[in-house]
Structures are given as C-alpha cells and as structure tokens.
Amino acid sequence: MELTFVTSNEGKFREAEEIAARYGIKLKWKKMSYLEPQGSSLEEIAKLSAEALSEELKEPFFLEDSGLFVEALKGFPGPYSSYVFKTIGNEGIVKLMDGVENRKAYFLAVVAYFDGEKVQIFTGKVEGEIATEMRGDRGFGFDPIFLYGSKTFAEMGDEKNEVSHRRRALEKFFSSIC
Ligand code: IMP
Numbered sequence: 739m740e741l742t743f744v745t746s747n748e749g750k751f752r753e754a755e756e757i758a759a760r761y762g763i764k765l766k767w768k769k770m771s772y773l774e775p776q777g778s779s780l781e782e783i784a785k786l787s788a789e790a791l792s793e794e795l796k797e798p799f800f801l802e803d804s805g806l807f808v809e810a811l812k813g814f815p816g817p818y819s820s821y822v823f824k825t826i827g828n829e830g831i832v833k834l835m836d837g838v839e840n841r842k843a844y845f846l847a848v849v850a851y852f853d854g855e856k857v858q859i860f861t862g863k864v865e866g867e868i869a870t871e872m873r874g875d876r877g878f879g880f881d882p883i884f885l886y887g888s889k890t891f892a893e894m895g896d897e898k899n900e901v902s903h904r905r906r907a908l909e910k911f912f913s914s915i916c
Contacts, residue, residue, distance in 0.1 A: 739762065739763050739764070739915075740763070740765075740766055741758065741763055741766070741798070741800065742765075742766045742800070743766070743799070743800055743801070743802075744770060744772065744791065744795075744800070744801045745768075745769070746770060748769075749878035749879070750802060750804075751765070751767050751769075753898075753899050753902070754802070754904065754908055755767075756896075756899055757899065757904070757908045757909070757912070761912040761913070762916070763912060763916070768795075768799065772787055772790070772791050774787050775787065775790070777817060778817065779817065780816070780846055780848045781848050781859055781861065783817060783848075784801065784802070784848040784849070784850040784859065785850055785857050785859055787801060787803065788801055788850035788851070788852050789857055791852070792852040795852075798851075798852055798853050798854045799851075799852055800850060800851040801849075802847055802848065802850070802907065802908075803848050803850070804819065804845060804846065804847045804903060804904065805817055805818075805819040805845070805846055806819050806843060806844075806845055807844050807846060808831070808842075808843040809840055809842040810835065810841070810842070811834065811835075815831075819879075819880070823879055823880065828872050828880060828883045829872070831883055832883055835868050835870075841868045841869075842865070842867055843865075843866060843867060843868050844863050844864060844866065844903075845863070845864050845884065845902070845903040846861060846862070846863050846903055847861065847862045847863075847902075847903040847904045847906070847907040847908075849861075849862075849908060849910075849911045851911060858914075860907050860908075860910040860911040861906075861910075862902075862903045862904065862905065862907030862908070862910065863903055864901055864902055864903040864906065866884050866885050866886045866887075866891075867884075867885040868883055868884070869882075869883045869884070869885045869890055872892075873889075873890045873892065873893055874890045874891070874892030874893030874894070875892060876892050876893070876895040876898075877891050877894075877895070881898070886901060
C-alpha cells in the first residue's frame with residue numbers, strides 16, 4: 739500500500755517512513771509547504787489545513803502538525819511552535835525556563851488524513867521535560883531540549899521513533915487503515 743505524506747520537513751518524513759514500513763506501507767513524499775490557518779488548537783489547524791489542501795490535490799494524502807507544550811508556560815508555544823522555533827529557538831525556550839522548577843512539557847502530533855472524501859484526525863502525545871541546556875545533535879526542531887527520561891530526543895537518535903508523539907499518532911492512523 740502507498741500513501742502520500744505532504745510535508746516540507748525531511749526529518750518528519752524520514753521518521754514517518756520508518757514507522758510506515760513496519761505496517762508494510764510505502765510513503766511517497768510530496769515535498770511542499772501549505773497554508774496553515776490560525777487556530778486555537780493543533781487539531782483545528784491540521785483539519786483546516788488538510789481540508790484546504792484537498793481542494794488543490796484532490797487525491798488522498800495526509801499531513802502532520804506538531805507542537806511543544808510547556809506546562810509552566812501555560813502550554814506555550816503550542817500552536818505557535820513553528821514561529822517560536824524560527825524566532826527565539828531552543829536557546830530562547832531554555833532562557834524562558836531559567837530558574838523555573840516545573841519543567842514538565844509534552845509534544846503533541848496531529849495527523850490529518852484526507853481519504854478522498856473527508857478528513858480524519860489522529861493524535862499522539864509524549865511527555866517529558868525541558869532540559870536546562872541543549873544536548874545532542876540528532877533529530878530536529880526542539881529535540882535538543884526535550885528530555886525523555888535522562889536523554890534528550892536529540893541524544894536518542896533512532897530510539898526517539900519508538901516513543902515519540904509522531905509514532906503514537908501514526909500508529910493509530912496506520913492501524914486504522916491496515
Ligand atoms: P510543524 O508541525 O512543522 O508545524 O512543527 C512545529 C515546530 O515544532 C517546528 O519548529 C518543528 O521543528 C517542531 N517539531 C515538530 N515535530 C518535532 C519533533 O518531533 N521534535 C522536535 N521538534 C519538532
């Protein structure tokens with residue numbers, strides 16, 4: 739079975755490709771960016787993005803929207819993760835968290851699948867903590883500051899794919915269609 743994953747992020751595609759292979763699914767990479775409408779939740783943004791894109795692509799595809807939610811920052815950056823990463827980045831988050839005791843955070847991934855008729859949503863979450871400094875050189879985005887146990891996602895390399903928010907959302911999606 740083949741499925742099209744629309745994303746401009748190579749890191750996301752490689753992770754998804756590996757997870758899909760376990761279900762005997764071959765992923766085709768449609769490398770493009772798409773308009774992400776403003777919304778109060780990732781679920782809403784992913785659904786609206788997929789509905790808008792379905793008008794253009796007409797064929798089945800899925801996309802995936804993720805965000806980092808920091809408890810002490812009341813869920814920030816959440817739906818603004820992409821903008822925050824591009825502006826203040828990992829150093830900025832570490833600075834915002836300077837001296838903050840509660841370091842709990844989670845990643846949320848929302849997969850939006852357009853099956854040719856309608857959009858379905860699948861979510862996955864992984865809990866961890868914000869590190870006090872950037873560590874590791876693998877992965878992408880906020881991986882160097884996201885601690886899962888004693889290692890950051892950027893130190894875990896392929897092990898990240900066993901436990902990540904992306905894996906949890908994709909597993910729900912793939913098992914629903916296989
Ligand atoms: P988006 O899903 O591409 O909108 O991602 C929002 C922001 O979160 C971007 O800056 C990504 O780099 C970052 N991000 C998404 N997924 C991950 C992940 O698995 N690890 C670390 N950062 C991520």
